Amino acid sequence: MKKVFAAQHPFEAHLVRGLLEGQGIEAEVRGEDLFSVRGEVPITQDTLPSVWVLADSQVEQAMDLVTAYLSKEAPADTEATEWRCPDCGEQIEPQFTVCWKCGTERPEDPPDNV
Ligand SMILES: [Zn+2]
Known part of the structure; x- marks a missing residue:
């Protein structure tokens, strides 16, 4: 064992x-x-x-x-898609869960999936 x-x-x-x-x-x-x-x-x-x-x-x-x-x-742990900050419009890499520019959290559900 x-x-x-x-x-x-x-x-x-x-x-x-x-x-x-x-x-x-x-x-x-x-x-x-x-x-x-x-x-x-x-x-x-x-x-x-x-x-x-x-x-x-x-x-x-x-x-x-x-x-x-x-x-x-390991790389696919978070959703492997880029996301756009709803607050400032910055394009964020998939591994980040908050916007590096303004600190806004990634939205849970992308609007087009609802
Ligand atoms: Zn932002």
């Missing part, structure tokens, strides 16, 4: 576990219980929810999947 992934949030840990199980790799999430007491215990890798692979023979494959997940997920 080996840890292949340390998540920032239980949701992410379960997402990765589902990804692995979809590939036939038995995995389990550990450390979720500790997540709820964060703030009371020191934050270390051990207090983060983590994903463990049961079979050592599948660890390498699991690592590859996690790596692929991370490289795909």
Whole structure:
């Protein structure tokens, strides 16, 4: 049994576990219980929810999947479209959630999607 992934949030840990199980790799999430007491215990890798692979023979494959997940997920975490500030009209890069010019927050829903 080996840890292949340390998540920032239980949701992410379960997402990765589902990804692995979809590939036939038995995995389990550990450390979720500790997540709820964060703030009371020191934050270390051990207090983060983590994903463990049961079979050592599948660890390498699991690592590859996690790596692929991370490289795909990281840039697409926020919506990958530029947005226009409703206040000053500045065109903002997708990774920013507030306008760098006037500090206006990105609107939750683009008007054309409503
Ligand atoms: Zn602005």
